[in-house]
Amino acid sequence: MSLKEEVENILMKDPAARSRAEVFLCYPGFHAILIYRVAHQLWETKSKFWRVVARSISQFGRFLTGIEIHPGAKIGSRLFIDHGLGVVIGETAEIGDDCVLYQGxxxxxxxxxxxxxxxxxxxxxxxLGNSVVVGSGAQILGGFVVGNNVQVASGSILLKEVPDDCIVVGVPGRVIFREGVRVSDPVPDIEAEAIKCLRDKLAKLEKQIERNQTVPMFEPTLTGVKRPSGGNLVHNGNVVHIGQGASAGTASSDAVDIFLHGAGI
Known part of the structure; x- marks a missing residue:
């Protein structure tokens, strides 16, 4: 693959790229691929000496770009590594043509x-097959095949083979779309479910406290503290309303619902 083709590929795929000079000078993914191409040629000689040189060149590329590509990896044409920091490509990894990898x-x-x-x-x-897109922070672990035109969502951890034309989401990664058709239920949001459970439990506790106000309770013996017939404590003439929080439970719950929906949870 020519140097010009690498540059044109980035100009086509990244809307932030304005010129060839900008790509050549400012894109660490471009620099990492150039360094990899040189190191890989030396690695393929199978000479112990040149393989040490290849690893040294790759190490220099890692320091320069923050991207680690083993010279033994096999990478096709027009790979675009966007942003790039923290990308790791192992020795026996293989990447097809027109793939995109994001940072991490x-x-x-x-x-x-x-x-x-x-x-x-x-x-x-x-x-990885051709035209695979792997989102930021995703991990694909193991010696299996990811098919053509697959998209792996950010933060996913993929541990098994994926056929062509799929979208993978979650930890562990699972196929939710295949050839444009949903094949799985939406991935549950565990954190949202935990928040909702805590909210429901809090509402039950507030109701229980409200019911217990009518039950005789231990009377404080501190000076200046007494309990009037209304069930609220009075300290130095100031009334402390025990049941006040319970009456606001509904408004609080509504606010939680608004937060959960607004946050996309």
């Missing part, structure tokens, strides 16, 4: 493959 993406190995020298010559990292 890991193409790594699963725990079972991390056995040192015993797993050295095995397929440990994923293979």
């Amino acid at each position: 993406v890991t193409l790594g190995a699963q725990a079972a493959a991390r056995m040192g020298a015993l797993s050295r010559d095995t397929k440990r990292h994923p293979t």
Whole structure:
């Protein structure tokens, strides 16, 4: 692939890119790919000496760009690494043509493959097909195949093979759309469910406190504190309304609902 084609690919895919000079000077993903191309050629010689040189070149690229690409990885044409910081591409990873990786993406190995020298010559990292888009912070772990035209949502952790034309979401990643048709229920939001459970429990506790106000309770013996017939405490002439919070429970719950919906939870 020519240098010009790499630059034109970024100009086409990134609306923030204004000129070829800007891409050449200011895009770490572009720099990382150039450095990888050189290192990969040396790695393919299979010479121990040149492989050490290849690793050294890759290490320089890592310091320069914040992107770690092992020279043994196989990368097709027109890969666009957007922003790029924290991207890791392992030794046996393979990437097809016209793929896009965002910052923080890991193409790594699963725990079972991390056995040192015993797993050295095995397929440990994923293979991406053509036109795959991997969102920021996503991890694809294992030596399986991700098909063509697959989109992996930001923050997902993908641990198994995915067919063509799918959208993957969640931890662990699962297919929710295939060929434009939903094949799975929406991913539940565990944090939202926890907040709702806490809200419901708080409402029940407020009602229980309100009911218990009619039950004789332990009378405080502190000086200046007494309980009148209304059930509220009086301290130095100031009335402390015990049941005041319970009456506001409905408004509080409504506010929580508004927050949850407004936050997209």
